[in-house]
Amino acid sequence: RNRNRNCLVARRILLLPLRSFSRLSNLLRKKKRENNLLFGTMLRDNESKSKELPEEYLDAQRSAVEAVAVGRTTLEQTERQGEQLLNASRFADQTKSALEKSNRLLRGMTWSGWVQNIFSSDAKSHDSSIDRIVESPILMEDIPPFAKAAAQSILNYQANLTILDLCESLEQRDTCKVICKEMYQEARRELNKLHVDTNPTVVQHLSRHLAQLQQHEQEIYDKHSQIQRKWNDFESMSSSNQSGLSKQQEGHLTFLASNLAELNIMADSLHESLEHQNRITEQLEDKSNMIDEQTKTVTRRADRLVQHKNWIPPKKKFEKWISIKHIESGRYISISKTSAVIIDRFQPETCVFGVWMRQNGLIGFKNKFSNRFLGQTMLGSLSCSSSSFGQREEWQTDEDWEKTTLLVASAGWGQGGYIAIKDSGISIVFEKNKADKWCLAEE
Numbered sequence: 089r090n091r092n093r094n095c096l097v098a099r100r101i102l103l104l105p106l107r108s109f110s111r112l113s114n115l116l117r118k119k120k121r122e123n124n125l126l127f128g129t130m131l132r133d134n135e136s137k138s139k140e141l142p143e144e145y146l147d148a149q150r151s152a153v154e155a156v157a158v159g160r161t162t163l164e165q166t167e168r169q170g171e172q173l174l175n176a177s178r179f180a181d182q183t184k185s186a187l188e189k190s191n192r193l194l195r196g197m198t199w200s201g202w203v204q205n206i207f208s209s210d211a212k213s214h215d216s217s218i219d220r221i222v223e224s225p226i227l228m229e230d231i232p233p234f235a236k237a238a239a240q241s242i243l244n245y246q247a248n249l250t251i252l253d254l255c256e257s258l259e260q261r262d263t264c265k266v267i268c269k270e271m272y273q274e275a276r277r278e279l280n281k282l283h284v285d286t287n288p289t290v291v292q293h294l295s296r297h298l299a300q301l302q303q304h305e306q307e308i309y310d311k312h313s314q315i316q317r318k319w320n321d322f323e324s325m326s327s328s329n330q331s332g333l334s335k336q337q338e339g340h341l342t343f344l345a346s347n348l349a350e351l352n353i354m355a356d357s358l359h360e361s362l363e364h365q366n367r368i369t370e371q372l373e374d375k376s377n378m379i380d381e382q383t384k385t386v387t388r389r390a391d392r393l394v395q396h397k398n399w400i401p402p403k404k405k406f407e408k409w410i411s412i413k414h415i416e417s418g419r420y421i422s423i424s425k426t427s428a429v430i431i432d433r434f435q436p437e438t439c440v441f442g443v444w445m446r447q448n449g450l451i452g453f454k455n456k457f458s459n460r461f462l463g464q465t466m467l468g469s470l471s472c473s474s475s476s477f478g479q480r481e482e483w484q485t486d487e488d489w490e491k492t493t494l495l496v497a498s499a500g501w502g503q504g505g506y507i508a509i510k511d512s513g514i515s516i517v518f519e520k521n522k523a524d525k526w527c528l529a530e531e
Contacts, residue, residue: 145340152347159354166361173368180375187382194389201501235290238278242298245271249301253308261312268305272298314349381520384484385504388497391448392479404477407443409456413527414509415491421462421514423455426473428462428514440531444477450484450497452477464496470507470514489528493520 195201231239248271252264275298282291395402411434412421422431422438431439437457444452453462454477461474463481474481479498486492496516499505505516506523517523 149340149343152344156347156350159351163354163357163361166358170361170365173365173372177368177372177375180372180379183379184375184382187379187386190386191382191389194386194393195502197393232290235282235294238275238282238294241271241275241278242294242301245275245298246301249305249308252305272302311353314346377520387448388450388504389502392502402446402448404444404446404452407445409440409442409531410528411439411531412441412453413529415525415527417509419509423458423472426460426471428470428472430509430514450482452481453483464498468499468516485528491525492528493523494526
């Protein structure tokens with residue numbers, strides 16, 4: 089009868105708004121703090137009554153409790169760091185989206201870019217609401233109308249898990265388990281009603297969120313089981329009046345084992361959290377490199393538009409003589425009549441290029457033997473036939489010239505492309521991770 093009454097009370101609670109959940113959670117937390125104080129009092133009473141307990145045992149138990157406290161603090165700090173990384177990842181996505189839009193606008197200001205924009209799709213804006221759905225607690229204002237019912241059922245399930253986590257007695261937990269099971273099935277039914285084709289991203293993220301909540305429910309069950317075992321161990325230690333050495337050792341080992349079990353759970357959580365942060369860090373590195381490349385592309389396009397409006401050509405300055413060596417194969421870029429080729433050995437006559445710098449950071453390579461600039465033809469191949477330093481003869485490098493990529497600024501309709509050695513000779517690729525590394529050594 090008491091269990092049925094608790095079920096009715098819990099069902100009424102679940103019909104309350106979320107603010108009522110917070111009030112109930114505060115009351116349960118207060119009850120939990122009182123129980124924790126009682127739990128600590130039992131430990132102090134047990135220590136005071138066990139006068140024959142060696143001091144080494146007490147030191148070990150204190151160290152175990154301190155280790156658990158440090159582990160909890162570390163886990164909280166790791167979670168905060170994870171949130172900071174997620175915020176940085178979202179900001180990188182927004183920056184990338186803004187750069188793509190800027191690049192498209194600048195490209196459309198030229199005739200060739202206007203034609204390319206006609207046959208290409210618009211840059212997709214980054215949907216920040218999707219990030220909030222995926223990485224943060226679900227907010228109803230971020231949910232599309234077609235998925236609000238499913239999102240509300242998931243929120244109800246999540247709120248009941250909060251109550252389940254704060255339950256103290258076995259009877260309360262059993263009652264909450266029944267309700268959690270029903271709410272999970274209701275959330276699953278609402279998700280199954282959604283059509284994936286309507287907005288697959290939102291549906292997938294809601295399904296993933298529900299799966300994470302179900303996993304969290306199992307973690308709550310495991311934690312309650314361990315806490316119950318620890319409580320039973322302390323009750324048996326306090327109620328016992330035996331003072332034998334074996335009884336002391338058994339109680340001491342039981343206490344240490346319960347704390348080590350909790351440390352093991354925290355270690356697993358830290359491992360998963362750090363793995364997740366490592367994946368986010370790797371994604372951030374890729375996004376950062378992509379943003380850097382897009383920033384350079386936008387800067388080059390803006391500089392070219394400015395040059396078109398200026399009657400005075402941009403100034404260039406000679407820097408030094410260099411050779412261009414392929415690091416992996418040890419071969420050199422040379423010229424054969426008006427074509428750029430790769431040779432196995434360094435030739436002082438044809439493998440030396442002069443470096444000419446412009447104020448915008450772009451570089452020109454002028455062959456010492458032919459007195460012509462290295463660049464790209466209308467058909468996309470490399471040649472060394474131009475007597476002037478024009479837009480098709482503009483190059484860009486990394487900061488470290490001992491191991492750098494070489495970007496042809498005019499390749500890909502002004503998007504830029506990197507040179508790499510293939511079986512057919514020198515070719516152009518448009519992904520930096522597929523580009524070859526070169527050494528620009530001074531001669």
